[in-house]
Amino acid sequence: xxxxxxxxxxxxxxxxxxxxxxxxxTENHRYxxxxxxxxxxxxxxxxxSYGVKDTDKGEVSDGYSVSRSKTEDFxxxxxxxxxxxxxxxxxxxxxxxxGAAGYTFGSGTRLTVV
Amino acid sequence: EDKVVQSPLSLVVHEGDTxxxxxxxxxxxxxxxxWYKQEKKAPTFLFMLTSSGIEKKSGRLSSILDKKELFSIxxxxxxxxxxxxxxxxxxxxxYGGSQGNLIFGKGTKLSVKP
Numbered sequence: 638x639x640x641x642x643x644x645x646x647x648x649x650x651x652x653x654x655x656x657x658x659x660x661x662x663t664e665n666h667r668y669x670x671x672x673x674x675x676x677x678x679x680x681x682x683x684x685x686s687y688g689v690k691d692t693d694k695g696e697v698s699d700g701y702s703v704s705r706s707k708t709e710d711f712x713x714x715x716x717x718x719x720x721x722x723x724x725x726x727x728x729x730x731x732x733x734x735x736g737a738a739g740y741t742f743g744s745g746t747r748l749t750v751v
Numbered sequence: 752e753d754k755v756v757q758s759p760l761s762l763v764v765h766e767g768d769t770x771x772x773x774x775x776x777x778x779x780x781x782x783x784x785x786w787y788k789q790e791k792k793a794p795t796f797l798f799m800l801t802s803s804g805i806e807k808k809s810g811r812l813s814s815i816l817d818k819k820e821l822f823s824i825x826x827x828x829x830x831x832x833x834x835x836x837x838x839x840x841x842x843x844x845x846y847g848g849s850q851g852n853l854i855f856g857k858g859t860k861l862s863v864k865p
Contacts, residue, residue, distance in 0.1 A: 668847040679755075679839065679855035680794075687849060695852060727793065731847025739845040740785075740853065742793035 640664040643728050643743040650750055656715040658746050660728030662708075666738060668731045669711040670695075671703065673724040674745075680727065686711055718750045753778040757840050757856035765864050768830050772859045774840030775822040784816050784823045785853065787839040797825070797838075799845045830863045837861070 642661045650656050660669060670685040672695075682695030684703040692703050700722060702714045715722055728743040758773045776784065783801045787794035798807040800816035800823055807814050811830075816823045827834055837860050843853035 679857045682852045733846035733848035737846045740847055744792040
């Protein structure tokens with residue numbers, strides 16, 4: 638989607654290895670979010686960020702950490718990947734401030750942990 | 752616990768049919784009801800509903816919210832094969848922010864056959 642890019646698009650990794658997914662935006666939006674989508678569960682919030690170095694946990698944050706050192710980048714790290722973390726991960730951005738911009742989702746990263 | 756429930760989970764129709772997708776919600780503090788369409792990639796925004804009884808319409812798609820009975824419906828008339836997708840219902844603030852997590856239902860997978 639225009640203005641928001643996720644990388645990689647697909648990744649296969651082994652159990653126990655660290656994995657980092659990247660979300661990059663060019664919209665200068667304040668808020669960034671990581672969701673995971675699993676069959677039977679819909680999308681669930683992992684972590685979100687409300688500014689540089691400001692992050693908070695979502696509904697399913699166990700086993701994940703995030704970092705945001707620049708406005709445009711929001712990284713999701715799986716310190717030691719497990720098979721239960723096989724999922725499609727979506728990044729989203731929004732800005733509720735002046736000239737409010739609603740949620741925009743990235744195209745997703747399909748992660749398989751074997 | 753806040754939750755959003757969609758029904759049916761899957762639906763197969765033929766081109767030209769009219770379909771109704773259902774979404775019920777139980778949340779502590781209602782923000783708005785959102786509908787998204789998800790094809791192969793990112794969810795794309797369809798409607799935001801905040802007021803009861805006011806229909807939102809876009810072409811062949813329309814949606815309405817009943818805040819008394821805590822549900823919303825999405826109608827698609829004269830369906831086309833291009834309407835095949837997963838339709839997601841979510842409760843939340845479309846503009847995100849500190850209360851900006853979206854609570855998603857599991858989605859309804861619609862398949863439209865020629």
